[in-house]
Amino acid sequence: MKFDKKKYNISFIHKIIKNDLKNNKHLSVHTRFAPEPNGYLHIGHAKAIVLNFELAQQFKGKCNLRFDDTNPNTENLKYINAIKYDILWLGYKWYQKTRYTSYYFNQIYQYALQLIKKNLAYVDKLKKNEIREYRGTLNTPGTNSPYRNQSIEENIFLFEQMKKGNIPEGYACLRAKINMHSPFIILRDPVLYRIKFTQHHQTKLLWCIYPTYDFAHCISDAIEGITHSLCTLEFQDNRRLYNWILNNINISHHTYQYEYSRLNLEYSILSKRKLKILIQNNIINDWKDPRIPTISGLRARGYTASSIINFCNKIGVTKQKNLIEFSTLEHCIRSELNKTAYRTMAILNPIEVILYNIPNQYEEIINIFNHPNNPNMGSKNIIFNNTIYIERSDFQEYPQKKYYRLTLEQPVKLKYSYIITAKYIEKDKNQNINKIFCTCNLKNIKNKKKYGIIHWISKKQSIKSEFRLYNHIFNVKNPEYQKNILSIINTNSKIIKYGFINSSIHINSLISTYQFERIGYFFKDMNLSNGKYIIFHQTVSIKNTHKHL
Structure with missing residues (x-):
């Protein structure tokens, strides 16, 4: 992927790198993306991916992919493969082999x-x-462990016993000897190694002791020659330990760590631990659920790689903590799909309309563009005849004020077609409207009177479809700070409707992204669609709103 300087906000990190190169602190730039393979990547990881890979591209450097696989209890190959796929899907390629x-x-x-x-x-x-x-x-200093003053010989012996598996899990660990009175808790003799009798996805049973993230991370950075180790602000104090370790071991390269604010997105959680709680409690299906901001979830919902990258570029990189409006993410995909999405009509909550003054055998073919502003996207033929479907919300028997759609007293214009007038309705035993009987003016009389315009589908050209509409999964703006996330779940975060789409969609089977006119942008599910229903996921509404039909 080519670095686009116009789209990328120049951050304080750019300035640091420029200064380092200018002063010959580094001859070239080498960054890394180092995820822990214990879950799927989310939009916060996307921000880190875009930052590290595009910095490397801009400064003609390198970017490594290194899995932080120091905890075999929570990691597996499924997550490794998913992470690789997400990075490649975003359009980035790491330097040489996976590390x-x-x-x-x-x-x-x-x-x-x-x-x-x-x-x-x-x-x-x-x-x-x-x-x-x-x-x-x-507020209170630490206390030295009674084992802190053991002899060097005894510590070497015990550490070797840990490595050989002769000490049970949980009975011993290796700690750095720094300062138990330090104002920074991270420096109060942090744990460097712990015992875990769990098979590792790479090393199998070769090891039963594993370094902690803090100990392994800085050493791995130094071994790989990373020049700028970028992480979020919660690791700011960890930088003191990062530097302490590199200053006290005999290693030639010294990497420097820099921190930036983590991504906080309205109505969303990015903690993998909390996302697992949602999965375990069947609030969401899995890591690919379209309601959560994992890269897989966003992809399943119809977000494109370019829209996610544009979002990350748009919000930029700072040290300031902030809560990003969800509408910013929606704007990025909406503005893209407005230019690229194939237009068609769909009815999510159908009601049948009989145009009884039109003969049964009457059929008219209407040719319309697939995109009003892009003739290169071609056109399609839609059928107009005497039996159609419209949205149930486009008719009111007892209309509210300023209701400009179909009523028993108010005609409307069918988009791309004619003016219809409702004459009477048919109800079932529960007094629900079954059918609307209308007349239709087939004469193209030029009438200066303005009519409300509604969309429609010919019953003859309709295909059964399932529409999955999504709202925020939480009903508070900042759920990250809630102790009990299960208490703030939005029970209407997923709404399923059964209706119809125009059969032209089925013909164009290779197209997956659509604008359903007057409704929103939808993504055709290539995996779940079957003979009974074609399944569509709502990507985003046409306008900035979360109200659904």
């Missing part, structure tokens, strides 16, 4: 031994809750 932190386990282990030999790390036998208790709080 894994596990490739460096031998080196990381040797660096841990270096710290022990320098009396800067020790094997602790405190339990997990005791370590937390000894660490203190923001």
Whole structure:
């Protein structure tokens, strides 16, 4: 993908890199995207992908893909494959081979031994809750572990026993020896290694001790020659540990970490842990559910790679914490689909209309453009005859004020067609309207009177379809800060309607994105569609609104 300078907001990180190159701090730029393979990527990861890959492109550098695979309990190949697919789908290609932190386990282990030999790390036998208790709080200093002053020889022996699997899981860990009185809790003897008797997707059963993210991440960056390690602001304090580790091991390259604000999106959560809660409680189907802002979910809903990249470029990169309006994301896909989406008519909540003054054998072919502003997209033929479907909401027996659609007293114009006038209605036993009987003026009389315009489909040219409409899954703007996310679920986040589309869509089977006129932009599901129904996911409304039919 070619870097587009016009679309990208020049950030403080750009300025840092420019200055570093100008002062010969680095000869070239080398970034990385380092996801943990314990879930699917979301829109926040997309921001990191766009930032790292496009920085590398702009400065003619390299960008690595490295999986942070240091916790075999939560990681698997399914997530690795999904992450790779998402990155490639967005249009980016990483430098050379895919990398894994596990490739460096031998080196990381040797660096841990270096710290022990320098009396800067020790094997602790405190339990997990005791370590937390000894660490203190923001207002109270920590307390030294009773194992902190073990001899170097004893720590080397115990660490080797951990590696050989001779110490049970949870009975020991390796900690850095820094400062239990530090005002930064991250520096109060953080854990560097822990025991996990779980098979790893890359190393299988070769290892039973695994480095923590903080210990492995900075070393992996340095081994790969990363020049600018970019992460979000919650890792700001971690930079102190990042630098401490690299300053105290014998490694030639020193990577520098820079932080920017994480993406917070209205009515959405980006925490993989919380997304798992939604899956476990059957609030959503899976990581690909169109209601959540995973890249897979957005793709299933009809978002394009370019719209997601444009969104990331539009919001930019700063250190300021903010909550991005969901409408900003919608604007990016709406403005794109407005230019590219194939127009057609669909009826989501149908009611049958009989034009009883037109003979049964009457049939007229009307040719209309697939896009009003792009004749190159071709045209299609639609059928007009005496039996059609219109939206149920386009007729009112007892009309409200300023209702400009069909009533028993008010005619309307069928789009691309004629003016119809409702004469009487037919109801079922529950007093629901079954059919509307109308007359139609087939004479193209030039009438200066303005009529409301509604869309329609000939019954003869209709195909049964299922329409899946989506609203926000949460009913509060900032659900990330809610303790119980299950208490703020919007029960109407998914609405299914059964109606009809024009059969021309079925003919154009290779087209997947449509604007259903007067309704919104929809994405045809190529995987779920079957002989009974064609399934459409609502991508976004035509206007900035979340009200559905």
